[in-house]
Amino acid sequence: MMAPDYGRTFGLWRSGAAEEWTDYTRHAFVEGLCDGTLPRAAFLHYLVQDYVFLVHFARAWSLAVIKSETLEEMRVCAGTVDALVNHEMSLHVQTCAAAGIDEQTLFSAPEAVENLAYTRYVMDAGMQGDFIDLMAALAPCVMGYGEIGLRLAQSRTHDTPYGDWIGTYAAADYQQVCTTVGAMIDTAVDRRIGDLATSPRRQAIQDRFTKATALEVGFWQMGLTPQ
Amino acid sequence: MMAPDYGRTFGLWRSGAAEEWTDYTRHAFVEGLCDGTLPRAAFLHYLVQDYVFLVHFARAWSLAVIKSETLEEMRVCAGTVDALVNHEMSLHVQTCAAAGIDEQTLFSAPEAVENLAYTRYVMDAGMQGDFIDLMAALAPCVMGYGEIGLRLAQSRTHDTPYGDWIGTYAAADYQQVCTTVGAMIDTAVDRRIGDLATSPRRQAIQDRFTKATALEVGFWQMGLTPQ
Amino acid sequence: MMAPDYGRTFGLWRSGAAEEWTDYTRHAFVEGLCDGTLPRAAFLHYLVQDYVFLVHFARAWSLAVIKSETLEEMRVCAGTVDALVNHEMSLHVQTCAAAGIDEQTLFSAPEAVENLAYTRYVMDAGMQGDFIDLMAALAPCVMGYGEIGLRLAQSRTHDTPYGDWIGTYAAADYQQVCTTVGAMIDTAVDRRIGDLATSPRRQAIQDRFTKATALEVGFWQMGLTPQ
Amino acid sequence: MMAPDYGRTFGLWRSGAAEEWTDYTRHAFVEGLCDGTLPRAAFLHYLVQDYVFLVHFARAWSLAVIKSETLEEMRVCAGTVDALVNHEMSLHVQTCAAAGIDEQTLFSAPEAVENLAYTRYVMDAGMQGDFIDLMAALAPCVMGYGEIGLRLAQSRTHDTPYGDWIGTYAAADYQQVCTTVGAMIDTAVDRRIGDLATSPRRQAIQDRFTKATALEVGFWQMGLTPQ
Numbered sequence: 001m002m003a004p005d006y007g008r009t010f011g012l013w014r015s016g017a018a019e020e021w022t023d024y025t026r027h028a029f030v031e032g033l034c035d036g037t038l039p040r041a042a043f044l045h046y047l048v049q050d051y052v053f054l055v056h057f058a059r060a061w062s063l064a065v066i067k068s069e070t071l072e073e074m075r076v077c078a079g080t081v082d083a084l085v086n087h088e089m090s091l092h093v094q095t096c097a098a099a100g101i102d103e104q105t106l107f108s109a110p111e112a113v114e115n116l117a118y119t120r121y122v123m124d125a126g127m128q129g130d131f132i133d134l135m136a137a138l139a140p141c142v143m144g145y146g147e148i149g150l151r152l153a154q155s156r157t158h159d160t161p162y163g164d165w166i167g168t169y170a171a172a173d174y175q176q177v178c179t180t181v182g183a184m185i186d187t188a189v190d191r192r193i194g195d196l197a198t199s200p201r202r203q204a205i206q207d208r209f210t211k212a213t214a215l216e217v218g219f220w221q222m223g224l225t226p227q
Numbered sequence: 228m229m230a231p232d233y234g235r236t237f238g239l240w241r242s243g244a245a246e247e248w249t250d251y252t253r254h255a256f257v258e259g260l261c262d263g264t265l266p267r268a269a270f271l272h273y274l275v276q277d278y279v280f281l282v283h284f285a286r287a288w289s290l291a292v293i294k295s296e297t298l299e300e301m302r303v304c305a306g307t308v309d310a311l312v313n314h315e316m317s318l319h320v321q322t323c324a325a326a327g328i329d330e331q332t333l334f335s336a337p338e339a340v341e342n343l344a345y346t347r348y349v350m351d352a353g354m355q356g357d358f359i360d361l362m363a364a365l366a367p368c369v370m371g372y373g374e375i376g377l378r379l380a381q382s383r384t385h386d387t388p389y390g391d392w393i394g395t396y397a398a399a400d401y402q403q404v405c406t407t408v409g410a411m412i413d414t415a416v417d418r419r420i421g422d423l424a425t426s427p428r429r430q431a432i433q434d435r436f437t438k439a440t441a442l443e444v445g446f447w448q449m450g451l452t453p454q
Numbered sequence: 455m456m457a458p459d460y461g462r463t464f465g466l467w468r469s470g471a472a473e474e475w476t477d478y479t480r481h482a483f484v485e486g487l488c489d490g491t492l493p494r495a496a497f498l499h500y501l502v503q504d505y506v507f508l509v510h511f512a513r514a515w516s517l518a519v520i521k522s523e524t525l526e527e528m529r530v531c532a533g534t535v536d537a538l539v540n541h542e543m544s545l546h547v548q549t550c551a552a553a554g555i556d557e558q559t560l561f562s563a564p565e566a567v568e569n570l571a572y573t574r575y576v577m578d579a580g581m582q583g584d585f586i587d588l589m590a591a592l593a594p595c596v597m598g599y600g601e602i603g604l605r606l607a608q609s610r611t612h613d614t615p616y617g618d619w620i621g622t623y624a625a626a627d628y629q630q631v632c633t634t635v636g637a638m639i640d641t642a643v644d645r646r647i648g649d650l651a652t653s654p655r656r657q658a659i660q661d662r663f664t665k666a667t668a669l670e671v672g673f674w675q676m677g678l679t680p681q
Numbered sequence: 682m683m684a685p686d687y688g689r690t691f692g693l694w695r696s697g698a699a700e701e702w703t704d705y706t707r708h709a710f711v712e713g714l715c716d717g718t719l720p721r722a723a724f725l726h727y728l729v730q731d732y733v734f735l736v737h738f739a740r741a742w743s744l745a746v747i748k749s750e751t752l753e754e755m756r757v758c759a760g761t762v763d764a765l766v767n768h769e770m771s772l773h774v775q776t777c778a779a780a781g782i783d784e785q786t787l788f789s790a791p792e793a794v795e796n797l798a799y800t801r802y803v804m805d806a807g808m809q810g811d812f813i814d815l816m817a818a819l820a821p822c823v824m825g826y827g828e829i830g831l832r833l834a835q836s837r838t839h840d841t842p843y844g845d846w847i848g849t850y851a852a853a854d855y856q857q858v859c860t861t862v863g864a865m866i867d868t869a870v871d872r873r874i875g876d877l878a879t880s881p882r883r884q885a886i887q888d889r890f891t892k893a894t895a896l897e898v899g900f901w902q903m904g905l906t907p908q
Contacts, residue, residue, distance in 0.1 A: 071282075356748070520747075
């Protein structure tokens, strides 16, 4: 299976972090979702942390609204915040509710250090740099989940209990988010950098993407070891 | 006519800036909208600047998402960003389109100094302080337009050409925004300050509200003098 | 007299805003400092507002520390904050003290709208963009005062009462600040952009510089009309 | 030995995080500095990470300049940035240079996840909240090192090779920093909160301090395990 096409810039970033990208998208946690061997406790532990992650991810996309310089950038980023806060979290809320964990508990769950490191790194990438620095730190989560979702939808065993999770990210509307964000990033790079491959910013921006990808690896690893 | 009830904290802030509030809500520009004597050129000049204002107002509400500490705060603020970017600006876009001004022209219109001073003051109030500092700087616009809309809907002459503008802010859904934001502010104050009237922060927060109200007066004044 | 050389990037920005730069550096307020015809009340009004300006200018240079990506950038920016807070303000404090205005009064002086617009625009340029966006908004004040100081030191009449002001900005240590900041900006541009003249960011960054220069014109104008 | 007095607010915060505070100030890493049993490799690993920590700590104190509301707050915070960037890092630079590690290597050292989590948490505490939120996240490092330095200066064995480290934090000028920052925090609390013990913000602010203290524990732990 070929990787989905989420745009020119994303393709460049993904190849520039090849090893970390494989560690992330082929992590044991992901394979456990695919074949159903992931223990339920690990999944719930992950889901609680991922809810808190999404809270801060929505804050980081709000920072992207602040850093937008075109109407199109504002619309995509504001729409993403709304989607995160009012829609994407609902899978977490419903699944956790079924396990007896209510949303206020989710919202105030103590953050694992891997979670804290990742989300605050993304926020600070936006504070320190510009819109592109922030996008490079946001992209691994958005697009990686899209890529994982698609692959698992095609290769999952029939009896994995994690079909809802897989379906959420394989779904056409989530794939559309990846495509829209990818196209917006391409336009943003055209506008601010031009040819990224030959820009003096190339390495610094790649480092943002690679770092955020490595932090995704840490997040799955944290998921495997519920406390 | 009594002022509408947008919450306890707003009531306190409004009385603490009585003179500026009257200058703002009873400004000659407002009276001209009410009786239809406002020149069309002034209205269009205002509308173009107000569009740019809303761009930065949406950025400031995005900063409020970043500064939120509860799920409810995040939802109200994210919903407001979405409403601003995807809905409230549409009156501006339609009216300006009818006058031959397209949305890209609106987005990149040169900002009047009164506009710049106001929007960046609000942004910086959020950077310097906490969620309450930011709300005190955001409230005059949100609630003032609600109060003006309601009053003008009751007292306007039948032949004012500005009925659509008045109707937008007198409408039930805009009034609901004011009520929801006002209630959220009350809860935010309970959570962070307690009794605002006796808090050592009382004056500093009032100063934010009063300053933003005075900047609204400057904004109307700018509207009266199209360049 | 030739303009002083504060670096390659500054030279490009200065020529890109030729008209605004002349309006700023040859403003009637400046000529009044030079030949001594500026009324004392105007100078004091300006000095009080400039003190408040420097408070926010120090905050903007602190934002530059946050946005720095090299040790050298951090050192120059941190040193500038320290110089502003602990040294440059002292001329203001001493001159105002002699006129019976103490430092707490200066710190809490009500800001003129031209002052508010300028300082908060600079802060927000840093929030919205990267280190270069912020530098483009900071440069007109730093370098413009250097250029004005040098020119006035050579052409001032002997009996202007504003010799101390002129001397502050013509002095070798202030000129060194301009040279150091200019060299740091050149290196920062090499690192992030490469050839600025052909970069797609060229116009957007020029707009920051030109806007800040225009806001300097507004600041002098405000100084001429004490309330 | 009694704990040093770094102010009323710090005392309240310290007692509110009693367990974490002991884990931090009596950590095995600290005891190893005291009796000299800490392996050199662990110390150097820690020192490299601590250098990177100080880079971001200086950024966080710069954010404190931005969030200051009084002249005194600005002066203390700007002075701290200058002290960090131009002085405190010199112990690290000299010790590391003697071990063959130059400053550019220090500046660009890959950050351990414990380091990343801590520094970015502090930055974001300032973005999300106000000056007090930021101070509560900054205080454990500033004051904890002061308390550890003092205790170790009194109880260290004569032949620990870490006498320079201990001396740096036990020295009168570092103790003065702790006292000055503690007094500034007390004044900042008076100005913004009043009686912290009965404020509705009490718990949220304590949580900031306790979290940052727990992240200090993680930092020592990271130091013990060089990779």
